[in-house]
Amino acid sequence: MSQSRLEHTPKKDTPxxxxxxxxKCMGHRSLCGVNPxxxxxxxxxxxxxxxxxxxxxxxxSSPPSVFVGSYGYPKVLMGPLVPPIRGKEAELMERPDLWxxxxxxxxxxxRFKLVRTKSRLAIQEAIDPSxxxxxxxxxxxxxxxxxxxxxxxxxxxxxxxxxxxxxxIGPSAPxxxxxxxxxxxxxxxxxxxxxxxxxxxxxxxxxxxxxxxxQEHITRLLSVGLLGQKKSRKLVPTEWSIxxxxxxxxxxxxxxxxxxxxINDFYVFGDYALGNTVVILFxxxxxxxxxxxxxxxxxxxxxxxxxxxxxGRTTYAKDVVGAYYATRLPALEYLTxxxxxxxxxxFMEVNPEKWVxxxxxxxxxxxxxxxxxxxRKYSTLDEAITEVSNYLSNPIENYLKVSSVYNxxxxxxxxxxxxx
Amino acid sequence: xxxxxxxxxxxxxxxxxxxATLLTETHFVITEKGMTLRQLDxxxxxxxxxxxxxxxxxxxxxxxxxxxxxxxxELTKVSKRMAGDDKLVFTHNESxxxxxxxxxGQAERRFSLQLLIPPEERTKQPSIKFDVQAELFADAFKQxxxxxxVVSTYLRINADDDTLTFLGDSxxxxxxxxxxxxxxxxxxxxxxxxxxxxxxxxxxxADISKSMASDSVIIQFSSNKPIMMEFSIAEAGRIxxxxxxxxxxx
Numbered sequence: 001m002s003q004s005r006l007e008h009t010p011k012k013d014t015p016x017x018x019x020x021x022x023x024k025c026m027g028h029r030s031l032c033g034v035n036p037x038x039x040x041x042x043x044x045x046x047x048x049x050x051x052x053x054x055x056x057x058x059x060x061s062s063p064p065s066v067f068v069g070s071y072g073y074p075k076v077l078m079g080p081l082v083p084p085i086r087g088k089e090a091e092l093m094e095r096p097d098l099w100x101x102x103x104x105x106x107x108x109x110x111r112f113k114l115v116r117t118k119s120r121l122a123i124q125e126a127i128d129p130s131x132x133x134x135x136x137x138x139x140x141x142x143x144x145x146x147x148x149x150x151x152x153x154x155x156x157x158x159x160x161x162x163x164x165x166x167x168x169i170g171p172s173a174p175x176x177x178x179x180x181x182x183x184x185x186x187x188x189x190x191x192x193x194x195x196x197x198x199x200x201x202x203x204x205x206x207x208x209x210x211x212x213x214x215q216e217h218i219t220r221l222l223s224v225g226l227l228g229q230k231k232s233r234k235l236v237p238t239e240w241s242i243x244x245x246x247x248x249x250x251x252x253x254x255x256x257x258x259x260x261x262x263i264n265d266f267y268v269f270g271d272y273a274l275g276n277t278v279v280i281l282f283x284x285x286x287x288x289x290x291x292x293x294x295x296x297x298x299x300x301x302x303x304x305x306x307x308x309x310x311x312g313r314t315t316y317a318k319d320v321v322g323a324y325y326a327t328r329l330p331a332l333e334y335l336t337x338x339x340x341x342x343x344x345x346x347f348m349e350v351n352p353e354k355w356v357x358x359x360x361x362x363x364x365x366x367x368x369x370x371x372x373x374x375x376r377k378y379s380t381l382d383e384a385i386t387e388v389s390n391y392l393s394n395p396i397e398n399y400l401k402v403s404s405v406y407n408x409x410x411x412x413x414x415x416x417x418x419x420x
Numbered sequence: 421x422x423x424x425x426x427x428x429x430x431x432x433x434x435x436x437x438x439x440a441t442l443l444t445e446t447h448f449v450i451t452e453k454g455m456t457l458r459q460l461d462x463x464x465x466x467x468x469x470x471x472x473x474x475x476x477x478x479x480x481x482x483x484x485x486x487x488x489x490x491x492x493x494e495l496t497k498v499s500k501r502m503a504g505d506d507k508l509v510f511t512h513n514e515s516x517x518x519x520x521x522x523x524x525g526q527a528e529r530r531f532s533l534q535l536l537i538p539p540e541e542r543t544k545q546p547s548i549k550f551d552v553q554a555e556l557f558a559d560a561f562k563q564x565x566x567x568x569x570v571v572s573t574y575l576r577i578n579a580d581d582d583t584l585t586f587l588g589d590s591x592x593x594x595x596x597x598x599x600x601x602x603x604x605x606x607x608x609x610x611x612x613x614x615x616x617x618x619x620x621x622x623x624x625x626a627d628i629s630k631s632m633a634s635d636s637v638i639i640q641f642s643s644n645k646p647i648m649m650e651f652s653i654a655e656a657g658r659i660x661x662x663x664x665x666x667x668x669x670x
Contacts, residue, residue: 258444258462286463310462411574412621413664414464418646419546 056152056176058115061086061145063094064184066136067116067169068223070237074124078224078235079117079175080136082150090145094216096167096361100273100369107274107358111168115156117175123234126225133224135180140224141194142184143217151177165239165322167359187213194226201228205248219245239322242360246325253332254312257287260341265377266384267342270391271370274358277349278366279391280331281384282375283409285343286310289331290405291317291324293348294394301394307404322360323348330367345406347399349392381409422450422486422512425479429502429523431654435470436499438631438659440492442468447538448488450512454480458543466624467662469545476654486512488519489536498531546662550640550648551613552579556599558632558651560606561639564597565625571595574666575625577641578617584610588622608636616643619666628661 065081083090092098093114099107125133139146156171189211193204204227208218223241225233236244267282290307306317306324317324327346335342348363378384389396400406426432439446442461449456454473460466474480502508502523509522513532523529564586568575572588572595579585584607586597599607618641634651641647644667650660 288463411666411668412463412465413667415460415467415546415646415662415664416464418548418664419544 056155058082058084058117058150058152059086059148060084061090061147062139063090063092063114064139064142064144064146064220065094065114066140066220066224066238067166068235068237068241069118070239072120073237075120075122076235076237077118077120078136079119080139080148080150080178081114081116081170082148083113083115085113086147088145094167095214096216096359097214097365097368100362100365104274104358108168112170114170115150115152116169116172117150117152117178118172119175121235123225123236126233126235127231129225132175132178135178137224137226138180138184140220140226141186141190143187143190143214144185146180146184147182149177149179149181150175165242165360167361168357187211189213190217190221194221197230197233199229201232202248204228205245206252209249209252215245215249243322243325246322246329246364250325250329250332251312253329253336254287257332257335257341258310260335260339262286263338263340263342265379266381267375267377268384268387269367269370269373269375270388271366271373272391273366273369274362275351276362276366277347277351277391277393278327278363278370279347279388280327280367280370281345281347281388282331282335282342283345283381283384285409287335287341288343288405288408289328289346290344290403291320291327291346291348292399292403293320293323293350294399295350295352296394297352300398303394303399303402305402305404309405309408323363326360326364327367330364330371333368334371343405343409345388345403347388347392349394351393421481421483421514422488422510423479423481424455424474424477424510426477426508426510428654429499429506429508430504431476431657432508433499433502434631434633434653435472435657435659436492436495438633438653439468439470440496441627441631442466442661443492445536446488446490446492446495447542448490449542450482450486450488451484452482458545460543465621465664466628467543467546469658469660469662471658472654473656476656487538488512489538490519490533491536494533498533501529501531548646548648548662549642550645551616551642552640553609553611554579554584554607554639555609555636556584556639557606557608558629558634558637560599561637561649562629562632564599565622565629567597568595569622569626573622574619575622576617576619577639577647578615579610579612579641580615581612582610616641618642618644618647620647620663621666624663628663631659 060083062080062082067081068078069076083093093110119132121133129137153174153176156173158171189208190213193199193207205218219241221227222245223236223238225235262284263282264284270279288309290305292303292305294301294303304319306320331344376387378387385396443459446457447459457470459468498521503525506523506525509524511520513520517535518532519535521531565575568586568588571593572590574588576587582601584599588595599605601607601610628649632651633653638650639647644665646662646664648660648662650658653659
C-alpha cells in the first residue's frame with residue numbers, strides 16, 4: 001500500500017517514539033502508526049541476535065531468570081530466559097538494583113541478550129511438575145548463573161518487548177527441550193522454605209525476606225510455584241508475582257511499623273534516574289501512605305493517586321497499580337530500619353521523552369537508593385513541601401490538589417493539641 | 421491478683437466491639453474500684469475512655485493495681501466464641517503473664533491470652549469544658565451520621581438554643597438533618613451556653629456510632645474543639661469517645 005510507505009519514513013525531527021502512545025502500546029499494537037515500531041527496531045539492533053545465535057540450540061548461563069506470561073491464564077506461556085553466552089556476566093541481567101547508574105541503552109542491551117523460551121503449561125502443573133517444569137524450578141532456586149542447554153522450535157523473534165511491570169523482555173521462541181547442565185547453588189533458607197510443603201506462601205515470602213534473600217529471587221520462586229502448601233502451589237505470572245511480593249512484605253512491615261513511635265520532623269528524600277524522579281516525604285503522623293504519579297506530557301499534567309490510612313488497604317490500588325506497592329515497600333523498609341512510624345507521601349514523575357517502559361522495579365530501586373542517603377529535615381510541613389517541589393517539574397499544587405492524605409493532614413486536628 | 425465474673429456475655433461483646441473501632445491494643449487498668457481504660461487511637465485524632473465499676477460484675481476481687489494489655493484481634497476472636505447465655509469468668513494469672521477468660525455454659529471453656537507489654541505512658545482523661553451538651557436517641561444520631569455520609573466526608577454540627585443541626589456538603593450536593601427539642605423529638609435535652617459550630621470526620625463518626633449500644637447518647641462539644649460522645653453500658657458502666665475536630669485548610 002502506498003500510504004504505509006509514506007508513514008514508513010518519519011520526519012527528521014520527530015522523536016524515535018511517540019511519547020503519548022508508546023507507554024500503552026509497548027511495541028505490539030502500532031498505535032503511533034509508524035511501522036515497523038521504532039522501539040522494536042532499536043531493540044533488534046541492540047540485541048544483535050543474528051551474530052550471536054546460529055541454529056536452534058541455545059547454550060548459555062541463565063542469570064537465573066524465568067518468565068511466566070499472564071496471557072491465556074490459567075494456561076500460561078512460561079520458560080527460562082537463557083542468553084547465548086556463558087559465565088558470570090549473566091548475573092547482571094537479573095539484578096535491576098545494579099542498573100540505576102547505567103544508561104537506558106545499556107540496560108536494554110543487557111536484557112535483550114536473554115532469549116525468552118516459551119511452553120504452554122496449566123498453572124496447576126506446579127503441584128506435580130513435569131521434567132521440563134522441574135528443571136525450570138530447579139533453575140529458579142539458584143542464586144547464581146547456572147549453565148543450561150535449551151533446544152528451540154523456531155528462531156527467536158521480537159514480539160512484545162515491554163510491559164509496565166516486568167523487566168524488559170527480549171526475543172522469544174517456543175521451547176522444545178530444556179536441560180540444566182550444572183547444579184544450582186541454593187541458599188539454605190531457600191531450600192528449607194521451598195521444600196516445606198505445609199508452609200503457607202505468605203509466611204514463606206516473609207521468612208525469605210527477613211533472611212535477606214534478593215527480592216527478584218523471591219519473586220522468581222513464587223512465580224514458578226515453589227512456595228506454599230503442596231496442593232495449592234501454582235504458577236504465577238511474573239507481573240503478578242512482582243506486586244504480590246511487594247504487597248506481602250509491605251503488609252508485614254506495616255504491621256510492625258504500627259507499633260513504633262512517630263518521627264519528630266518532616267523528612268524529605270529525592271532521587272532521579274532513567275527519566276524518573278521519586279520524592280518521598282515522611283510526616284510525623286500515624287502510618288498513612290499515598291502514591292502520586294505524574295507523566296509529564298506538558299503543562300499541568302494529570303496526577304493519579306492511591307492512598308491508604310493507618311489500617312492499610314484491602315482493595316487493589318487500581319490507579320497507580322504496581323508502582324504503589326513498589327514504593328510503599330521501600331518506605332516501610334526505611335521506617336523499620338529507623339524504628340519509627342510516619343505518614344508517607346511519594347511523588348513520582350516520569351519524563352516520557354527519556355523513558356521506555358522498564359518495569360516498576362525502577363521506582364522501587366530509585367526509592368531505595370534515595371532512602372540510603374541522609375534525609376533533609378524540616379520542622380514544618382510547608383518547608384518540607386517547598387523542598388519536595390524543588391525536585392519536581394510539574395507544579396506541586398497539582399499534586400496536593402488530588403492528594404487525600406495531604407488534605408487529611410491539613411484539616412484533621414490531633415487530640416493532644418487540645419489537652420492542657 | 422484479679423478475679424471477676426460477668427453474667428452477660430453480650431455486655432462483654434459490646435465492650436470489645438467498641439474498643440475494636442479505634443484500637444489495635446487494649447490497655448486496661450484494674451483497681452479495686454473497677455476496670456478503666458483510656459487510650460488514643462493510632463492517629464491520635466480520637467480517644468476512647470471506658471469505665472466499668474466493680475458493681476457491674478457479679479463477683480469482683482482485685483488487690484492493688486493490675487495493668488492488662490491485650491491484642492484487640494485476639495480479644496475479638498475470643499468474644500466471637502461466646503454463646504449468648506454464657507457466664508464469663510476473668511482471671512489474671514501473674515506467674516504466667518496470662519489473662520484468662522472462662523465461659524461457663526453447656527461446657528466449661530477456657531481461653532488463656534498472652535499479655536503484651538504495657539506502654540510506658542498512660543493517657544489521662546483530658547479535662548475539656550464544653551459549651552453544648554445534648555442528649556438524644558442513639559439511633560437518631562446513627563441515622564444522622566449516615567444521612568450526612570451520603571454526600572460528605574465530614575459532618576458539621578451547629579447548636580443554638582433549641583435546635584441541633586447536622587450538615588454536610590461536597591461537589592455532589594448538600595445534606596441537612598435538624599433536631600428540635602420538644603415532645604416526641606429524638607432530642608431529649610439540649611443545653612447551649614453559646615452558639616457553637618464544629619466539623620468532624622465522618623469515617624470516625626460512622627465507626628464510633630456503630631458501637632453505640634445504649635438507647636441514648638450524650639453529645640458534648642464546643643466551636644472548633646473536640647466532641648465527646650458518651651453512652652452507658654450495663655447501666656453503671658460508661659464508654660465515651662472523644663474526637664478532634666476537622667478545621668478549614670490550615
